[in-house]
Amino acid sequence: MRASIFNWLKKEVFPSWQLYLFLIPATVYIIIFAYVPMAGVQIAFKNFNFNLGIWGSEWIGLDNFRRFFDSYQFTTLIWNTISLSVYSLLISFPLPILFALVLNSFTGQKFKKLVQSVSYMPHFISTVVIVGMLVQLFNPRTGAFGALYTFFSGELLADAFANPGAFQHLYVWSGIWQGIGWSSIIYIAALSSVDEHLHEAAQIDGASRLQRVRHIDFPSILPTATIMLILAVGNIMEVGFEKVFLMQNELNISKSEVISTYVYKVGLTIGSGDFSFATAIGLFNSLINFVLLIMVNYAAKKFSDTSLW
Amino acid sequence: MRLTRGEHLASRLNYLALGFIALLALLPFLHIVAQSFSSHQAITSGRVTLWPVDFSFEAYVKVLSEQAFVNAFKVSLLRTVIGTLLNVVITCMLAYPLSKAYIKGRSAIMFLIVFTMLFNGGMIPTFLVVKATGLLNSFWVYIIPGAVSAFNVIIMRNFFQGVPPELEESAKIDGSSNIGTLIRIVVPLSMPVIATITLFHAVGHWNAFFDTVLYVTDRNLFPLQVYLRELIMFNQSNISNNNGYAANIDSTLLALESLKAAALIASTVPILIVYPFLQKHFVKGIMLGSVKG
Known part of the structure; x- marks a missing residue:
């Protein structure tokens, strides 16, 4: 199993490793500035408190x-x-x-x-x-x-x-x-x-x-x-x-x-x-x-x- | 094509209608330009419509020598240059692998990108993230949160897909690396779309004001648009009117009009200067990018 993943990486990914590297900064950026805020939408159902943060605040439903x-x-x-x-x-x-x-x-x-x-x-x-x-x-x-x-x-x-x-x-x-x-x-x-x-x-x-x-x-x-x-x-x-x-x-x-x-x-x-x-x-x-x-x-x-x- | 008499008439009417529309697009500019070159008294007495009255450069001299204006101009310029450079480089870097069918996981990343166009976290959650990253009240808040635009990535990717693969293969055979191929083959062939995206981002940066309202309170970081907003909407200006017109409050207030006009023009001219050079590219760029959807 391990060997096959290694082979796959070597055959498919490694020849174009530079291109995969290219994908990283923008993808990380999108996750931080587009998807983390989406997760933050949950505070609409919470009583947001700065000290408790987004995840720690108390749920209050609708x-x-x-x-x-x-x-x-x-x-x-x-x-x-x-x-x-x-x-x-x-x-x-x-x-x-x-x-x-x-x-x-x-x-x-x-x-x-x-x-x-x-x-x-x-x-x-x-x-x-x-x-x-x-x-x-x-x-x-x-x-x-x-x-x-x-x-x-x-x-x-x-x-x-x-x-x-x-x-x-x-x-x-x-x-x-x-x-x-x-x-x-x-x-x-x-x-x-x-x-x-x-x-x-x-x-x-x-x-x-x-x-x-x-x-x-x-x-x-x-x-x-x-x-x-x-x-x-x-x-x-x-x-x-x-x-x-x-x-x-x-x-x-x-x-x-x-x-x-x-x-x-x-x-x-x-x-x-x-x-x-x-x-x-x-x-x-x-x-x-x-x-x-x-x-x-x-x-x-x-x-x-x-x-x- | 042979034209009937009715068609001759119709085409004359068309000329008129189109000329009228073009004129209508220009008139508000002309009015502001005229005001910016007119003397205070001429504006105050309502004599300025489309042509300067008592021609003078006074308003420009005052605006351009004001420290706050110069500083705001610098912030806007810096933001436009650095921001656009980062936008274009990161868009190319992301779009190029996404245009290659052999890249694993590209459809997953594509989905991540497209989904951000349909739904976003909204103002407050985004504000909380920006706050958490410590970017509030720093210059980089203008650059980083807006670095990738989903729409432009898609346009660019579509364009890259149209670059003949034979060219890239032959470059590879000649020993070019992926980065070398991108820089030496793909980018030069994609100049129309790169020019388009450069224009969109540059204009966006130059015109942006709301991120300042949201994230910045430090006046030294205020860009031109925020300066203009304060000048025009709140009549806030440090420009002194000590030319003898300050005799009564009414004329002092109205003397501001030519300063406002001059500031409006001075901040729009940079766009209007680059516009003709990029204009021929962008229509082509948009169409090429969107046709293949």
């Missing part, structure tokens, strides 16, 4: 979850999270497809490249800068939007960041500004693989441009779109945490407090530090996501041929 469901913020948090991400999904899912279709039905190569390059660019700008630019643009007195508003209406623009009702619109539409070009890449690539002869044949048969988009271009990106939709729905509770966090202030908090910002507040801001409670809320969030992902994938499999697994 108390943390019950406390969250009973808290007066529960409905607001869920509603804010879901409405923000559904709104965002409804806008940011179809628009890049539309953009790709328009761009594709376009013949001027140089201009097309230019538009594409310009539209990707905002993707690489940091969230801090994006929010900073929003603040500047919507400044009632000094911002371009504020100036335009005053020019047309003669009145001073109300401060958009102080208005809870404006929060979701600012969030979603600035997201479109930042992401539409980038999100369209994958569709543009799918469209570029469409056989040019199909278009020519359809044209000879008298199909109009719109008909060709509808019957040739659209079906060719449908599988990609399905996958993107599954992924988007599976992430629905995972709103852009950083951006919400940055856009949040005391005046718009009634609309801008979502589950992930609440987790941060409960868990890590000074004075609270309720680790178990925060972890429970975070876990609840991930679980909903996971269930949604499975459901959407199931539906996609049932109604079309495309699915993640």
